[in-house]
Amino acid sequence: MLKIEHLSKSFGGVAAMSDVSLDFPAGSLTAVIGPNGAGKTTFFNLITGALKPDKGNILLEGENIAGLSTPDIVRRGIGRAFQIASIFPSLTVRESMLAAVNAHRGQHAGLGGRFPIAAAEDRAQAVMEMVGLSAKADMVSRYLSHGDHKLLDIALALVLEPRVLLLDEPTAGMGPEERWQRIDTVHRLWEREKMTLVFIERDMDIVFKIAQSIRVLSYGKVLAQGTPDEIRRHPAVIEAYLGTEYVAGHA
Ligand SMILES: Nc1ncnc2c1ncn2[C@@H]1O[C@H](COP(=O)(O)OP(=O)(O)OP(=O)(O)O)[C@@H](O)[C@H]1O
Numbered sequence: 001m002l003k004i005e006h007l008s009k010s011f012g013g014v015a016a017m018s019d020v021s022l023d024f025p026a027g028s029l030t031a032v033i034g035p036n037g038a039g040k041t042t043f044f045n046l047i048t049g050a051l052k053p054d055k056g057n058i059l060l061e062g063e064n065i066a067g068l069s070t071p072d073i074v075r076r077g078i079g080r081a082f083q084i085a086s087i088f089p090s091l092t093v094r095e096s097m098l099a100a101v102n103a104h105r106g107q108h109a110g111l112g113g114r115f116p117i118a119a120a121e122d123r124a125q126a127v128m129e130m131v132g133l134s135a136k137a138d139m140v141s142r143y144l145s146h147g148d149h150k151l152l153d154i155a156l157a158l159v160l161e162p163r164v165l166l167l168d169e170p171t172a173g174m175g176p177e178e179r180w181q182r183i184d185t186v187h188r189l190w191e192r193e194k195m196t197l198v199f200i201e202r203d204m205d206i207v208f209k210i211a212q213s214i215r216v217l218s219y220g221k222v223l224a225q226g227t228p229d230e231i232r233r234h235p236a237v238i239e240a241y242l243g244t245e246y247v248a249g250h251a
């Protein structure tokens, strides 16, 4: 589905990503983990076209999308929610969703913006219900709580019907209870939309609970990949990142 080959990106002398090759099968739920500065966000930025790779291929169902613009990549079915909510502060939740759709209507964006199409409204409504924002549909975005901002960010990606959804720390800045609610919402929408979901997460309890598969980055390289059980007991991962807290059977 999404296949990364030999992806590299440097900033000045810093190799933020070097020769990363990873596979994300269709319909999978994968966590990307690793220490601060490991290159996780850079990895997403390269996939979404926010950054241009120095080298490497990004194959979406066989098509190499490396180097395309972000709108072209979004149009091909890759959606993304950011670490920091990136929304339209003066629009309501519903208007923001329609604006996101209209922004991606390509050359007709200018016209579509004033006259939202019924299908987009239906999709926006369905997505708001799916993520639990429909009660706040008419609220101006800037008055949303931090958690709801982040939810809107996910909703803005979802409304474009992505086949692949990338979430950069969907639970960042939340208390423990809200965190679990959020990840439950993410899990439900993954099941419902049957998409390929990749999320960056630093809460390892969440990662081990919901990820089917884990990719570990460190210093811009793939340190390990495998199932939660394999990663939990992987010596290099324990040494570089986890410590012994999560080793199976460890008291
Ligand atoms: N636009 C940029 N310009 C210069 N350096 C950058 C840029 N983006 C990332 N870097 C550098 O690349 C490296 C990887 O950063 P990145 O943000 O991808 O890490 P991360 O794994 O997401 O970290 P965190 O867990 O803190 O979010 C870091 O050394 C960072 O300083």
Ligand SMILES: [Mg+2]
Pocket: 040, 041, 042, 083
């Ligand atoms: Mg990051």
